Amino acid sequence: xxxxxxxxxxxxxxxxxxxxxxxxxxxxxxxxxxxxxxxxxxxxxxxxxxxxxxxxxxxxxxxxxxxxxxxxxxxxxxxxxxxxxxxxxxxxxxxxxxxxxxxxxxxxxxxxxxxxxxxxxxxxxxxxxxxxxxxxxxxxxxxxxxxxxxxxxxxxxxxxxxxxxxxxxxxxxxxxxxxxxxxxxxxxxxxxxxxxxxxxxxxxxxx
Numbered sequence: 001x002x003x004x005x006x007x008x009x010x011x012x013x014x015x016x017x018x019x020x021x022x023x024x025x026x027x028x029x030x031x032x033x034x035x036x037x038x039x040x041x042x043x044x045x046x047x048x049x050x051x052x053x054x055x056x057x058x059x060x061x062x063x064x065x066x067x068x069x070x071x072x073x074x075x076x077x078x079x080x081x082x083x084x085x086x087x088x089x090x091x092x093x094x095x096x097x098x099x100x101x102x103x104x105x106x107x108x109x110x111x112x113x114x115x116x117x118x119x120x121x122x123x124x125x126x127x128x129x130x131x132x133x134x135x136x137x138x139x140x141x142x143x144x145x146x147x148x149x150x151x152x153x154x155x156x157x158x159x160x161x162x163x164x165x166x167x168x169x170x171x172x173x174x175x176x177x178x179x180x181x182x183x184x185x186x187x188x189x190x191x192x193x194x195x196x197x198x199x200x201x202x203x204x205x206x207x
Contacts (some may be wrong), residue, residue: 006057012040013060017071042188047178049167055160062157070155078151081138097154104165105153111168112178113146119179123195125202126183155156 001009017037018031030037045053063070073094077086095106113133120127132138135146143151152162171178180195187198 003046003050006053007042010045010053010057010060011041013057013064014041014071017063017069018061019068021072021075039186039189043182043189046185047181049163049170052160052163052167055163056156059155059157061158073155074151076151077145077154078147081135081147082140082143101158101161104161105150108153108161108165108168109146109149111172112149115177115179116145118177119183122180123183123199125206126187126195126199128206129202135196 001193007188015034020038020131023031038114045056048056060070060110067184069148076090076094079090116127116133118132120130131145131148133145135144137149138147153164169180171181184195187195192201
């Protein structure tokens with residue numbers, strides 16, 4: 001399947017699961033904003049290697065067949081940090097992850113956090129529009145990049161995590177930064193030709 005079509009299918013499946021995800025405080029405003037959701041998710045998958053994207057698509061199809069909602073699981077896992085008391089009531093309902101699996105995830109997350117830190121230093125005005133980086137910055141109302149990544153990666157199959165880890169290691173060996181690649185796709189959706197141009201615009205807006 002063409003990668004763009006594959007990504008479209010992924011986003012539509014995720015949107016369907018997002019619509020079915022129940023929020024304690026009622027329906028979230030972002031659940032009515034497909035345009036932003038589409039841009040954010042498209043940008044993520046355009047930055048991935050093809051084999052990782054294909055494997056994750058199969059994860060979504062497997063989840064649909066059970067049925068199991070990976071988006072609901074993602075948000076539930078984030079609550080381990082953002083709402084620990086509520087998380088205690090959900091933990092036993094979530095798929096168990098082996099110590100080996102968790103170790104691989106944490107290797108990925110460690111590198112993703114480092115890349116995000118590097119991105120924030122290089123494009124500070126642009127990063128100011130993003131989530132805080134570290135789990136230590138989580139609150140009940142705001143989820144960090146690290147916690148979001150941990151929640152999301154925890155929903156992937158073992159195969160997808162293995163491929164994701166290989167991708168991260170390969171990008172690192174080439175001096176690439178996945179945060180930069182992802183946000184470049186994102187700002188291009190909004191009409192900017194480069195990260196530098198987008199950062200410059202945000203600097204002016206915040207003067």
